[in-house]
Structures are given as structure tokens and as C-alpha cells.
Amino acid sequence: MRQKLGPAEILEVESNKVRYKCFTAMALLVVLILVGTIFLATVEKLDIVDAFYCVCSTITTLGYGDKSFSTKAGRVFATFWILTSTICVAQFFCYIAELNTESRQKALVKWVLTRRMTNVDLEAADLDDDGVVGPAEFVLYKLKEMGKINQEDILLVMEEFEILDVDQSGTLSPSDLMLAQSAQT
Structure with a gap:
């Protein structure tokens, strides 16, 4: 069954697409943080707090250097994991910026359409x-x-x-x- 959508419904669908992209990026980011933390705790033998700290400082590109991947398996994992998780963080912030821009544009349109003409x-x-x-x-x-x-x-x-x-x-x-x-x- 096909249903015709009006302009308001189309705008809402487009708005929800960005919101869903943001939620998807956030979920993927949480998974990458968990995978990195578990990997550092098991393979690199860091305690959970240090592993989580290392993951957060790495994917935010701060990388203080006090904790790092020291085993060969850890460095191979890090090669792919750092790239993937850093891109995911950037994409997440991009979607947040897009949501903010979209809401400001909607507010402008509403203001333009509701204000009295002079x-x-x-x-x-x-x-x-x-x-x-x-x-x-x-x-x-x-x-x-x-x-x-x-x-x-x-x-x-x-x-x-x-x-x-x-x-x-x-x-x-x-x-x-x-x-x-x-x-x-």
C-alpha cells in the first residue's frame, strides 16, 4: 500500500533520517569503545579503568602516550581499530552538527512563515x-x-x-x- 505524503510528512521523514544516522553512529561508537576496552583488558593486560582511559584518549585523538598497544597482536588490532573508531567519532559529531543546523533552519522557516509582513x-x-x-x-x-x-x-x-x-x-x-x-x- 502506497501512501502519499504531504510536505510536512516528507520534512519529518528527512529529519528522522538524520536522527537515526546519529543514533546509529552513537551505537557503533559504543560498540567500538567496548571492543577496544575489552581488547586492551584481555590482550594488553590493562585493568578496565586504564583500558577505558586508553580507548577514550585514542579515539578522541588526544593520545597522551602513557598507555599504548605493546604486543604485536595489539598493534595489528590498533591499526584498524583506531582508524575505524576515529572516523566513527568524526561522523557522530558531523551528524550532531547536521541535527543542530536542521533544527535552526526549521526555526528560521517557522519564524519567516509566521511573522507579519511590514x-x-x-x-x-x-x-x-x-x-x-x-x-x-x-x-x-x-x-x-x-x-x-x-x-x-x-x-x-x-x-x-x-x-x-x-x-x-x-x-x-x-x-x-x-x-x-x-x-x-
Whole structure:
């Protein structure tokens, strides 16, 4: 059974994807910490506290050097374990930063959509200076305010529009498209 999702549901699904990635990275990090601690305690003969200390200082790349892998098996294990666990820590912090950025973006969008428009906003949204704001101008203004697009994006799209508007009418028609395509060949 397929179900159509609205924009709010799609946004929530995307938000949950990042949250699940964060939880997955955290779970993997806990597993790597446990594996490293158990390995150091059994193979390198460190007590649990020293093993955990060594694991934490190693995967956070502090590596004080007072505890290390001294056996051959320990060094082989460390070669792969240090790389994997350090990358996992970095990925975990990346997902946390992504969650923070996402929540700030949602807050900005909510603020933009709920605040009252002022006369200054109306003037800024009036792109063609005709004293009124149409739906297209309003949408462009709000998208710019949300940080979804910028003036450069609009200029690039307008350049393409001007190229396609062969008859310079300010609108696009099928004849404009045919003329533009024939001019390109």
C-alpha cells in the first residue's frame, strides 16, 4: 500500500533520517569503545579503568602516550581499530552538527512563515515596482528570506527565461520554445 505524503510528512521523514544516522553512529561508537576496552583488558593486560582511559584518549585523538598497544597482536588490532573508531567519532559529531543546523533552519522557516509582513517587506518583495506584490513575487521573497534561494539563483533563472523568451513578450509560449530550440541548432 502506497501512501502519499504531504510536505510536512516528507520534512519529518528527512529529519528522522538524520536522527537515526546519529543514533546509529552513537551505537557503533559504543560498540567500538567496548571492543577496544575489552581488547586492551584481555590482550594488553590493562585493568578496565586504564583500558577505558586508553580507548577514550585514542579515539578522541588526544593520545597522551602513557598507555599504548605493546604486543604485536595489539598493534595489528590498533591499526584498524583506531582508524575505524576515529572516523566513527568524526561522523557522530558531523551528524550532531547536521541535527543542530536542521533544527535552526526549521526555526528560521517557522519564524519567516509566521511573522507579519511590514511595509518595508512589501516594498522589498515588489520586484517589478508596480506597488503590488503578486503570488510569484511573494513566493520568491519568502524563499529568499528562508535562505532557500538567493539573488544569484534568481538571476540565473531569469537569464534562462530571457533566452527562451524569443519574442520578448515577457511570457513563454510553445512558439517561444520552438524558436529558441531552432536558434540553438
